[in-house]
Amino acid sequence: MKPMQRQPALAALALACLLAGCQTTQPPPQKTATRALIEAEMKAAAERAKVKTPDAVMSALVAPPAPDPARAARRNEPRFDLVFNNAPVSQVFEAIAAGSRYSFVLPPGLAGTVAVNLKNVTAQDALEVLRELYGFEYRVSGTRIFVQAAVLQTRIFQVAYPTARRTGSADTRVVSGSISNTSSSSSGGGTSGGGSTTTGTTSVITEGSQVSTTTDxxxxxxxxxxxxxxxxxxxxxQIVLSQHSGVIVVRAMPKELRDVEAFLRSSKLSIERQVMLEAKIVEVTLSEGF
Structure with missing residues (x-):
C-alpha cells in the first residue's frame, strides 16, 4: 500500500510547483490610452515633415550655377611654351595659333611689340596674359579667335532695376523723469498755540536725448x-544711362569695359538675391490625460 500512496503525493507536489511558477510570471505591460495617443501624434508629425517642396516654389528660385563647359574643355587643350623678346605682335599670335587648335583673325594695322616668357600654357592662358599686359582684347567663336586692338570701344549693358527712389526716416527719443516729495510747515500764535504741515508730490520730466536717422x-x-x-x-x-529701359551704354577702353561688366555682375547678384522661408505651425492641446 505504500507505493500507491506516494503517487498522489508526487502529483500534488508537481501541481503546486506549476501553480507557483505561474504566479511569479508577470504579464507584459499594456499600453495606456495616453501613451498610444502620444505615439500617434508623433507618427503623424513625422509624416507631415516628409512633405515635398512644391515644384512651383522650386522653379521660382534662382537656379544653381551650371557647370561651365568651356572651362572643362580648356583642361584638355594642348600646352606649349611661349618666349618672345620685343617681337611683333602679329608674330606672337601666329606662334600661339601654331601650338593650338584655334585660328586667329587679326584686325588690319595691328602694330606693337611684345615681350613674354610663358611656360606650359594653353592658347587662352597666353591670350589672357596679353590682354592684361598689353590690352589686346579677344573674342572666341568656335575655333576662331578675333583679336581687337587696345582702342576705345562701345558696349551695351542691361540692368533690370525699376526707376524708383526710396526715402525713410526714424526718430528715437529718450525721456527721463523723477518724482520728489515736498513738505511745508506753518505755525500760528494764539492761546492754544498750534501749527499745520502740508505734504505734496512733484513730478519732473526731463528730456534726455533725441536721435534722428534719415535714409535716401x-x-x-x-x-x-x-x-x-x-x-x-x-x-x-562716355557713359549714358536710360532708367526707363534699363540700358547702359559705355564707351571706354577694353580693360575698363571688363571692370564695368564685373561691377554690374556683382550688383545683379545683390539685387536678385532670394530667400526661401519655411514655416511650420504646431498645435498642442493639453487634456487631463497628459
Whole structure:
C-alpha cells in the first residue's frame, strides 16, 4: 500500500510547483490610452515633415550655377611654351595659333611689340596674359579667335532695376523723469498755540536725448557715380544711362569695359538675391490625460 500512496503525493507536489511558477510570471505591460495617443501624434508629425517642396516654389528660385563647359574643355587643350623678346605682335599670335587648335583673325594695322616668357600654357592662358599686359582684347567663336586692338570701344549693358527712389526716416527719443516729495510747515500764535504741515508730490520730466536717422537711396544715381569712377573722365570716355529701359551704354577702353561688366555682375547678384522661408505651425492641446 505504500507505493500507491506516494503517487498522489508526487502529483500534488508537481501541481503546486506549476501553480507557483505561474504566479511569479508577470504579464507584459499594456499600453495606456495616453501613451498610444502620444505615439500617434508623433507618427503623424513625422509624416507631415516628409512633405515635398512644391515644384512651383522650386522653379521660382534662382537656379544653381551650371557647370561651365568651356572651362572643362580648356583642361584638355594642348600646352606649349611661349618666349618672345620685343617681337611683333602679329608674330606672337601666329606662334600661339601654331601650338593650338584655334585660328586667329587679326584686325588690319595691328602694330606693337611684345615681350613674354610663358611656360606650359594653353592658347587662352597666353591670350589672357596679353590682354592684361598689353590690352589686346579677344573674342572666341568656335575655333576662331578675333583679336581687337587696345582702342576705345562701345558696349551695351542691361540692368533690370525699376526707376524708383526710396526715402525713410526714424526718430528715437529718450525721456527721463523723477518724482520728489515736498513738505511745508506753518505755525500760528494764539492761546492754544498750534501749527499745520502740508505734504505734496512733484513730478519732473526731463528730456534726455533725441536721435534722428534719415535714409535716401537712389540706385541709378549711385550706379552713375560708380561707373564714372571705374571708367574715368579721359578724352573719349562716355557713359549714358536710360532708367526707363534699363540700358547702359559705355564707351571706354577694353580693360575698363571688363571692370564695368564685373561691377554690374556683382550688383545683379545683390539685387536678385532670394530667400526661401519655411514655416511650420504646431498645435498642442493639453487634456487631463497628459
Amino acid at each position: 537711396t537712389d540706385f541709378w544715381k549711385e550706379l552713375d557715380a560708380s561707373l564714372k569712377a571705374i571708367v574715368g573722365s579721359d578724352a573719349g570716355r
